[in-house]
Structure formats: structure tokens, C-alpha cells
Amino acid sequence: MRIVDFRSDTVTKPSPEMWEAVKSMDNSKLGDDVLGEDPTVNELENKAAKITGKEAALLVTSGTQGNLVSLLSQTNPGNEILLEEQSHIFGHEVGSAARIGGLMISTYPTERGVPSIEQLQDLIRDKEDIHEPATTLISAEDTHNFHGGAIVKPEILRSLKDFAQRNELKFHLDGARIFNAAVGLNIPVTEFTKQVDSVMFCLSKGLSCPVGSIVAGTKEFISKARKFRKMVGGGMRQAGIIATFGLVALEPKWIKRLEEDHKTAKIFAEGLKGFDLPIKIHDPDTNIVIVEFLNKVRIFKIISELGKEGVLAFNISKEKIRFVTHYGIQEDDIQSSIEIIGKVLQNL
Ligand SMILES: Cc1ncc(COP(=O)(O)O)c(C=O)c1O
Structure with a gap:
């Protein structure tokens, strides 16, 4: 049975x-990266x-580690940080900001990643008040995973940048899929990254490397992040092996390939819309399609029935299943999956 994952x-x-x-x-391309001596990692x-x-960048083991070292480098324990309420850092990084960073977290709501600046302003603590922690950082996510791969446009990031500057906050971007955003709008990635102090992006998602993420920012930020990376066990020695995959992934041709995933996501969404069922298909901006069930359903049963037919997906709530397209899913997989999903849902 063909598995479509x-x-x-x-x-x-x-x-x-x-x-x-x-x-x-060969070995001439490797060295001890903790000592800064791996030529491939440096490249x-x-x-x-x-x-x-950005002035400098750092290879980290994962997106989670990249976000963590970015927060650690730009805050102090006891500070408060502002995280989007459905963001990966808030919900899916094991509370590392609190546990390891000693940070207090305040969350802000958004409409598919777009916040209200007025609401944000209300979250800023009073620096003069002896009782209050200092608010020192805001983070955004682009594309926004749990909002269905939504692109947060550069002008929105620009308004967040202005907000951050007015309130003397650092601005971090969880750009795990920032190249999907850039390719989705057909603009350079710098349109997004120039708005922020630090950015993390993943090599190991749509760019299909086996491992690794990058953080980028000023030289000063990266030298702090390098030390925190060591602290949290990210000193990887002859990491040129990993970096080699990343060098190919960052070629323009490979970044542009993400367009194919966006195309298959659209075909998939359109196909699912053809069913007369109580479901809402969220239009994808990039490579993530959210299927929302409008009736009360047993979501794990649906996931398990789909799995038996070779269509694998995760639910992101009791009502929503997330389907992510990527390198390895072809157009014919999309057609066969649409048929399987229709059959499974009709037989529920
Ligand atoms: C938006 C976002 N940020 C960060 C991460 C963390 O990346 P990693 O799984 O490499 O730790 C993910 C992973 O899915 C993600 O979707």
C-alpha cells in the first residue's frame, strides 16, 4: 500500500x-565546529x-533549539515575553522559555498571525512600577503553522517592528517556514527578515534536510547564541556533514521548489471542497491544509481510519486535521488521497 504522509x-x-x-x-571539509573550525559549517x-x-548566522540542531537560544540571548530571567497564543514556541517547545529561560509568558491573539497593535500595547508592563516584570521581547511566527501555514505579510511584521521599537522590545521571528512565505508571495526572504532582530528558520522541513535549523541576526546576538547553543548541548563538532545538506537546500532552485508544495496543497484543498460533507476546508496560503469538522466527530477515529488506508495526518485540535504537503508527495498522491479521504468521511 502506498503511504502518503x-x-x-x-x-x-x-x-x-x-x-x-x-x-x-572528505575530511578536508570537516573540523571541530565548537572551535569554529568546520569549513563547511562556516560556509x-x-x-x-x-x-x-543579517550580519551572522548559526547552525543549530533544531527549530526548538534555535528559538530557545534566540530567546536566551535577548532576554534575562524574570523578563516577560509576548508570544502569539497558538505559536509553536508557546505550545510545542516543552515550555523551555519558562523552564530554561526563566521567562514569564504573556500571549496575544491574532487573526491568522495578524495581531491588533492596540491589544498588544495593553500587554506592555509599566517599567516604572516596582511590582511588574519588564516586557523585553515579542515573537511572531511566519508562516504560521497552526493557522494553516498562513503568511504573515512583511507590512504586518513592519508594524510589529515599529511596536517593538516604541516599547524597547527585541523582535524574534520563528520563521521555521519563512521560505514558504517568501516563495508564496514571490518576494525575497529579506523582506521578512529585515523587520526582525533575530530569525530562526528550519532546514529540516520543506527544504528537506535530515537535520538542522539556522538562527540569524547581529554578530553580537550570534556570539551570545553560540554560547547558549553550547550550554544546551548543541555543540556538534564535525557538523559539516549536516551543513552539506543545508548548502544544497539554500540554493535558489531548491528554495523555489517549495512552489510545488504550495501547488499540491491548493489542488488538495480544491479536491476536498468537492465533497458534500459538514467540513470546512481552509484555503492554504502555502503548504498546509486545515480540514475543520463542523459536526461533533471522533477525530482520533478519523485519523486512525485514514491511516489504515495509507493517508497519514495529525489533528491540531478536536475539530481540525492538518495536512502538510512536501517533497515526497506528488500530484497523483494528492488525487488518490482525496478519494480515500472522501470514502472514509462518507462511511463514518
Ligand atoms: C513554526 C515552528 N517553529 C518551530 C518548530 C520546531 O522545529 P523542530 O521540530 O526542528 O524543533 C516547528 C516544528 O514543527 C514549527 O512548526
């Missing part, structure tokens, strides 16, 4: 070009800094 773009495996690059490596970090328009 929509659970996440993290399930992607490397491309043939990536394997070619790894196969043509990747320079390339990532250039692409994001």
Missing part, C-alpha cells in the same frame, strides 16, 4: 543532489547570513 514536512528526506554533495565530501552560516540579510 501528510503529518508534517519534517518527514522529508534529502534530495539526490544533497546525497551527491555528501558523497563528494553554510555565511550563506545563511547572506540570504537573510
Whole structure:
């Protein structure tokens, strides 16, 4: 049975070009990265800094680690930070900001990643009040995973940047899928990254590397982040092996390939809309399609029935299933999955 795995773009495996690059490596391309001596990691970090328009960049083990070292580098324990209420950092990073960073968290609501600046302003603590913690950082997520891969446009990030500056906050971007946003709007990624002090993006999602994420920002920020990365166990020694995949992933051709995932997501969404069922299909901006059930359903039963037919997906709430398209899902997989989903839902 053909398995079509929509659970996440993290399930992607490397491309043939990536394997070619790894196969043509030898020890001259490796060194101890904790000592700054791995030439391939240094090349990747320079390339990532250039692409994001930042002074410097750092290879980290994962998006979670990248977000954590970004927060640690730009706050002090006891500070309060503002996180979007459905953001990955708030809900899916094991509370590391609180547990490891000693940070208080205040959340803000958004409409598919777009906040009200007025509401945000009300969350800022009074610096003069002896009782209150200092608010020192705001984070945004782009594309927004649990809002269905929603693109938060550069002008929205710009208004957040102005808000951050007015209130003397650092501005961090969880850009795990920021290249999906850039490709989705067909604009350079710097249109997004220039609005923020620090950005994290993942190599291991739609860009299909086996492991690794990047953080980028000023040289001063990156030197702090490097030390925090070491603290949380991210000193990876001969990490050039990993960086080689990343160097291929950051080629324009490979970034542009994300368009294919956006196209398959649209075809998938349109196909599902064809069913006369009590479901709402959220129009995808990028590579994530949310199917919302309008009736009370047993969501785990649906997931399990789909799984038996070879269509894998995760639910993101009691009413919503998330389908993520990626390298490894082709147009014919989309057609067969639409048929299977229709059959399973009609037989519920
Ligand atoms: C928006 C967002 N940020 C951060 C992460 C964390 O990345 P990782 O799984 O590499 O820790 C994810 C992972 O799915 C994500 O979707």
C-alpha cells in the first residue's frame, strides 16, 4: 500500500543532489565546529547570513533549539515575553522559555498571525512600577503553522517592528517556514527578515534536510547564541556533514521548489471542497491544509481510519486535521488521497 504522509514536512528526506554533495565530501571539509573550525559549517552560516540579510548566522540542531537560544540571548530571567497564543514556541517547545529561560509568558491573539497593535500595547508592563516584570521581547511566527501555514505579510511584521521599537522590545521571528512565505508571495526572504532582530528558520522541513535549523541576526546576538547553543548541548563538532545538506537546500532552485508544495496543497484543498460533507476546508496560503469538522466527530477515529488506508495526518485540535504537503508527495498522491479521504468521511 502506498503511504502518503501528510503529518508534517519534517518527514522529508534529502534530495539526490544533497546525497551527491555528501558523497563528494572528505575530511578536508570537516573540523571541530565548537572551535569554529568546520569549513563547511562556516560556509553554510555565511550563506545563511547572506540570504537573510543579517550580519551572522548559526547552525543549530533544531527549530526548538534555535528559538530557545534566540530567546536566551535577548532576554534575562524574570523578563516577560509576548508570544502569539497558538505559536509553536508557546505550545510545542516543552515550555523551555519558562523552564530554561526563566521567562514569564504573556500571549496575544491574532487573526491568522495578524495581531491588533492596540491589544498588544495593553500587554506592555509599566517599567516604572516596582511590582511588574519588564516586557523585553515579542515573537511572531511566519508562516504560521497552526493557522494553516498562513503568511504573515512583511507590512504586518513592519508594524510589529515599529511596536517593538516604541516599547524597547527585541523582535524574534520563528520563521521555521519563512521560505514558504517568501516563495508564496514571490518576494525575497529579506523582506521578512529585515523587520526582525533575530530569525530562526528550519532546514529540516520543506527544504528537506535530515537535520538542522539556522538562527540569524547581529554578530553580537550570534556570539551570545553560540554560547547558549553550547550550554544546551548543541555543540556538534564535525557538523559539516549536516551543513552539506543545508548548502544544497539554500540554493535558489531548491528554495523555489517549495512552489510545488504550495501547488499540491491548493489542488488538495480544491479536491476536498468537492465533497458534500459538514467540513470546512481552509484555503492554504502555502503548504498546509486545515480540514475543520463542523459536526461533533471522533477525530482520533478519523485519523486512525485514514491511516489504515495509507493517508497519514495529525489533528491540531478536536475539530481540525492538518495536512502538510512536501517533497515526497506528488500530484497523483494528492488525487488518490482525496478519494480515500472522501470514502472514509462518507462511511463514518
Ligand atoms: C513554526 C515552528 N517553529 C518551530 C518548530 C520546531 O522545529 P523542530 O521540530 O526542528 O524543533 C516547528 C516544528 O514543527 C514549527 O512548526
